[in-house]
Each structure stands twice: as structure tokens, then as C-alpha cells.
Amino acid sequence: MLRTIRDFLTTKRLFVGMVFLCTMMIAASFFTDSLVMPVRRFVSIFVVPVQKGMNNLGMVAVDTADRLDTVESLQNENEELKAKVESLTEESNRLKEDSYELSRLRTLYSLDEHYSSWPKTAARVIGSNSDNWYSTFTIDKGSNDGIEKDMNVIAGNGLVGIVTEVHKNYSLVKSIIDDNAYVSGMVLGSGSICTVEGDLKLMDEGMIHVSNFKADSNVLNGDKIVTSNISSKYLEGILIGYAKDVSVDGNQMTMSGYIVPVVDFEHLQEVLVITKKKSDATSDD
Amino acid sequence: MEWIVKRKGIELLLIVICYVLQVTLFKALNIGGISPNFMVMFPIFAGFYAGSREGIFTGFAAGVMQDVFFSSLFGFSSLVFVIYGYLTGRLSEDFDDYEWRIPMLILLASDFVYESFVYFGNFVLHGEFDFLFAVRRIMIPEMMYTGIVGLILIWPFRELIRKTRPAETKRERAVTDDETVD
Numbered sequence: 467m468l469r470t471i472r473d474f475l476t477t478k479r480l481f482v483g484m485v486f487l488c489t490m491m492i493a494a495s496f497f498t499d500s501l502v503m504p505v506r507r508f509v510s511i512f513v514v515p516v517q518k519g520m521n522n523l524g525m526v527a528v529d530t531a532d533r534l535d536t537v538e539s540l541q542n543e544n545e546e547l548k549a550k551v552e553s554l555t556e557e558s559n560r561l562k563e564d565s566y567e568l569s570r571l572r573t574l575y576s577l578d579e580h581y582s583s584w585p586k587t588a589a590r591v592i593g594s595n596s597d598n599w600y601s602t603f604t605i606d607k608g609s610n611d612g613i614e615k616d617m618n619v620i621a622g623n624g625l626v627g628i629v630t631e632v633h634k635n636y637s638l639v640k641s642i643i644d645d646n647a648y649v650s651g652m653v654l655g656s657g658s659i660c661t662v663e664g665d666l667k668l669m670d671e672g673m674i675h676v677s678n679f680k681a682d683s684n685v686l687n688g689d690k691i692v693t694s695n696i697s698s699k700y701l702e703g704i705l706i707g708y709a710k711d712v713s714v715d716g717n718q719m720t721m722s723g724y725i726v727p728v729v730d731f732e733h734l735q736e737v738l739v740i741t742k743k744k745s746d747a748t749s750d751d
Numbered sequence: 752m753e754w755i756v757k758r759k760g761i762e763l764l765l766i767v768i769c770y771v772l773q774v775t776l777f778k779a780l781n782i783g784g785i786s787p788n789f790m791v792m793f794p795i796f797a798g799f800y801a802g803s804r805e806g807i808f809t810g811f812a813a814g815v816m817q818d819v820f821f822s823s824l825f826g827f828s829s830l831v832f833v834i835y836g837y838l839t840g841r842l843s844e845d846f847d848d849y850e851w852r853i854p855m856l857i858l859l860a861s862d863f864v865y866e867s868f869v870y871f872g873n874f875v876l877h878g879e880f881d882f883l884f885a886v887r888r889i890m891i892p893e894m895m896y897t898g899i900v901g902l903i904l905i906w907p908f909r910e911l912i913r914k915t916r917p918a919e920t921k922r923e924r925a926v927t928d929d930e931t932v933d
Contacts, residue, residue: 477803481837484807488814488833491826502818502825509767509819516771524779531780593774595821598785598889599869602821604774638820645874666874667884669784732784 507633514636517592518606525735584701586620586738587611592636601644601664605737608635616699618740624728625649625693625704626737637739642706643674643731650697651676651706651725654690658683662691662706662725672731676709677722685712691725701744758801758915762809765911766793770816777900785889787896790817791862794832796905798839799846799854800912806836824872831868835861848913851905855898862897866890 475483494501589605607613609632619626619639627641642649647664661678668674679685689709693700705728712723769789777786790813798806814829822828839857846853870885 477807477837477840480804481807481833484811484833485830488811488826488830492824492830495823495825505815505825506819509816512767513771516767517775520771520775521779524776527776528779593771593820594778594786596770596774596790596817597788597821597866597869598893599873600821604820666889669888 510633510636514592514604514606517604518590521590521592528733585741587613587741589613589619589637589737589739591734591737599666600646601641601731602630603639603641603734604636605639605739606636607739608633608637610634612741613637613739614741614743616743616745618693618699618701618704618744619737620704620740621729621734621737623705625700625706626729626731626734628699629739639737641731643669643727649700649706650694651691652694653683653685653709654692654703654705656684656689658685659694659696660691668724671724673710673724673726674707675722676712676725677715677720679712679721681714681719681721683721685709685721685723687711697744699744701740701742754915758805758912759808761911761915762793762797762805763812766790766809766813766816769793770813774820782896783892785892785896787900788817788862788865788893789897789900790814790828791832791835791865791897792858792901792904792908794836795839795854795858795861796901796908797912798836799843799850799857800848800909801840801916802843803837803840805912806840807833808836810834810836827868827872828865831865835865848909851909854905855901858901859894859898862894863890866893 491501587607589607589611591603592606593604595602605619613629613632615629615632617629619628625642627639627644627647629637630640631638640647641664642662643664645664645666649662651660651662652658653660658679660676660683663675663677665675676691687708687710691706691709693702693704693706695702707725707727707729710724710726712721714721769792773786773789777789780786793813794806794810797809810832811829814826814832817828817832818825839854842853842857867890870882870890874885
């Protein structure tokens with residue numbers, strides 16, 4: 467039986483057949499996801515559990531390499547840090563007073579919409595993009611854990627990205643440094659609206675682009691950029707990063723510059739998914 | 752026929768293992784943000800040491816893995832890898848079993864060409880992105896890193912093919928293949 471199939475399928479026929487099959491798959495993927503979804507589900511059965519383990523191994527390897535690298539620099543740093551601790555202790559005392567005042571003022575202005583109050587669930591990063599062009603990654607929580615598409619993802623204090631696809635036990639997240647990512651942002655304080663877009667060319671600088679400020683906006687280095695109130699997918703007020711070198715564009719109508727993100731995308735291990743969506747948030751009100 | 756099933760099973764297993772390595776361990780061990788591309792090795796090495804059929808088969812499987820989670824154009828990598836596997840297999844008929852420089856050269860060129868396709872497919876529509884930057888910062892580093900990993904894997908891969916091959920030699924099989932074509 468196998469012999470007959472093999473005799474019929476000469477190498478050339480097999481080649482032409484496979485090329486045809488691949489072309490059909492490409493053509494189909496323009497219109498529908500239904501072809502890739504079953505394959506994805508099947509592959510993920512084998513890949514996702516292994517990935518979880520492997521990723522831990524990867525982190526151990528990186529940690530070891532980092533440790534060997536940095537013993538010397540750590541000693542120098544330690545000296546500096548000791549000096550810093552003293553000045554910081556003093557500052558901390560002062561800040562405690564400030565923070566007391568802040569919490570009092572917040573209640574006063576009922577600014578309890580701050581993102582610390584949103585429901586969140588922690589997830590582990592289990593795999594990054596298979597190529598070097600985009601910055602998407604998979605996390606180990608899926609629809610079983612209540613994750614939905616368009617949920618915002620944060621790490622530490624800053625915005626990481628947004629959930630673009632949800633499967634049973636894992637989800638895909640597109641980070642804001644992805645070349646295809648656009649986020650509507652605003653300057654904390656003045657409220658100037660801008661567009662934050664990832665750019666592959668800035669991968670070495672560790673920065674992202676910010677543009678479309680109105681020409682009369684006043685943006686200084688270090689100004690906090692947060693997600694804007696007019697964004698349809700991102701919850702308002704999540705810190706993206708700090709403005710850098712914002713200047714007027716050639717057309718004299720807009721200003722653009724860079725943002726230094728608060729999230730360390732290079733060493734992303736655990737993220738928090740905000741289980742409240744902007745669409746729900748607005749419909750609640 | 753048993754050896755076919757055995758070899759294909761091992762190859763599929765290897766592809767899955769290498770895929771997991773590619774998206775986890777080697778993402779962590781990136782050099783300047785660049786990780787190697789394991790998947791492109793399969794059609795080249797299998798095509799060179801085991802012939803066109805094996806190249807086509809592994810190319811298809813590796814392409815599916817490359818695209819399955821992170822690509823919007825499912826099937827694109829498979830198409831390129833299937834063509835790679837077939838052409839490498841054809842080319843290998845002129846070389847003996849222990850040749851390793853030729854497949855390494857093909858691997859480097861293939862990775863570069865594949866990434867160029869990806870670049871033109873994805874980024875040219877963006878307009879502002881420039882090709883020279885992509886070549887200098889992404890394609891060449893990826894090519895080098897893939898080459899280094901390939902250099903480590905080429906020997907075990909060849910041995911695997913030799914261990915799982917049928918009794919007849921490669922050249923004899925190449926001849927029978929040609930006969931069936933005519």
C-alpha cells in the first residue's frame with residue numbers, strides 16, 4: 467500500500483502538491499482564522515506545558531550569566547548604594563508625610579479610579595515571538611482563568627501591552643514596543659493627547675516613539691505619559707513612560723519625540739492582566 | 752517502510768523541541784535582541800543529507816511551527832521552507848555524505864533570503880522603514896547566530912539521518928528517485 471503511494475508520489479509531484487497546499491493555506495489565511503485555529507489548538511497541547519518548564523530554565527541561564535558578569539560592578543555599586551541609602555532614608559521620611567497628604571487629597575478628590583484598585587490576575591510569560599521582527603509573547607493564562615481579548619497587561623507600574631488572542635490555557639499579548647502597536651496617550655497634568663507607537667528601529671535605544679502632540683503643547687523631558695481617556699481599548703491613566711526630546715515636527719503642526727518606557731521589556735517574566743476592560747468600564751458608568 | 756515512520760517521528764519531535772527552545776531559552780539568550788532561527792535548518796539539513804522528500808516534509812512541518820502562533824500569514828514559512836527543502840535535496844545529489852560546508856553556506860543564504868521575504872511582506876507597507884537598517888541590525892546578526900547554532904547541530908543531525916536510513920545507500924536512492932520521475 468505504502469509502496470504504491472510512494473510510487474505515485476514522485477518527488478516532483480510531491481513538491482508541486484505541497485507548494486499548492488501552502489499557497490492555499492496562505493490564501494485562506496487572508497479571509498479566515500478557522501484553518502490555523504485547529505492546528506494551533508493541536509500544537510499547543512504539546513508545546514505549552516513544555517514551554518512553561520523551558521522558560522524557567524532560560525531564566526536560570528540568563529540569571530547565571532548576569533551574575534558572573536556583574537560581581538565586580540556590584541561591589542562598586544554597593545559603595546554608591548550605601549551612600550545613597552542615607553540620603554534616601556531622609557527623603558523617605560519626607561515622602562511618608564507627602565504620601566499621607568496625598569491619600570488624604572485623593573479621597574478628597576475621589577480619585578479612586580487609580581489602577582491599583584482594578585481587579586488583576588498574575589500571569590507568567592512562557593514564550594516570545596518566533597522571529598526577530600515583532601514583540602508579541604504568550605502568557606500561561608487563558609480563557610479558563612477568565613482572560614478575555616483586549617484586556618490590558620501591566621508589569622510593575624507600567625503598561626506592557628494588550629491581549630490580542632485568547633485560548634484555553636494560554637493567551638497572546640502584543641507589547642507596546644511592537645512595530646505595529648499604537649496606543650493613545652496623554653501627558654499627566656496638562657492632558658495633551660498624543661499617539662504612542664512602537665518602532666523596531668529604536669530597539670537598541672530601548673525607547674518608543676510618541677507623536678501627534680499639538681504644536682502648542684508644552685512637553686518637557688521626564689513628563690509622565692499615561693494612557694489617555696479617549697483610548698477605546700486601554701484603561702485611562704496607566705503609566706507608559708517618561709517623555710524625552712519632544713520637539714516640533716517639520717510641518718509646524720505637530721510635535722513628536724520619544725518615550726522611555728517604565729517596563730523593562732528585556733526581562734519580562736511575570737505580568738499582571740487587568741481583568742476589567744475599557745468597554746466594560748464605560749458601560750458601567 | 753518502518754524506517755520512514757521512525758525517521759519522520761524523530762524529525763517531528765526534534766522540530767517541536769527546537770521550536771520550544773527557539774521561543775524560550777534562546778529568546779532569553781538573545782544577543783543584542785536577536786535570537787537564532789532553528790526552523791530554517793530543518794529543510795536545509797534534511798534536504799541535504801536525506802534528499803528532497805525529507806526536505807519537503809520537514810520544511811512543511813517546521814514552517815507550520817514557525818507560523819502557527821505568531822504569524823498572520825499562516826502557510827508562508829511552509830511555502831518557503833518546502834521550496835528550500837526541495838532545492839537543497841536536488842543540489843545534494845552532486846555531493847558526498849560528509850560534505851558540511853555546502854549545507855552551512857546554503858543555511859546562511861536561506862536564512863537571509865527568508866528574512867528578506869518576511870521583511871518585504873510585512874514592513875515595506877509601513878513605508879518609513881529602511882531595508883539597510885533591517886539588513887544590518889536584524890538579518891545579518893540573525894544569520895550569524897543561526898549559523899553558529901547550525902554548526903553545532905549539523906553533525907548530530909547528519910548522524911541521525913545516517914542511523915535511521917534504509918539499507919540502500921543515498922546515491923542508489925537518488926538514482927531510484929530519478930527513475931520514478933521519468
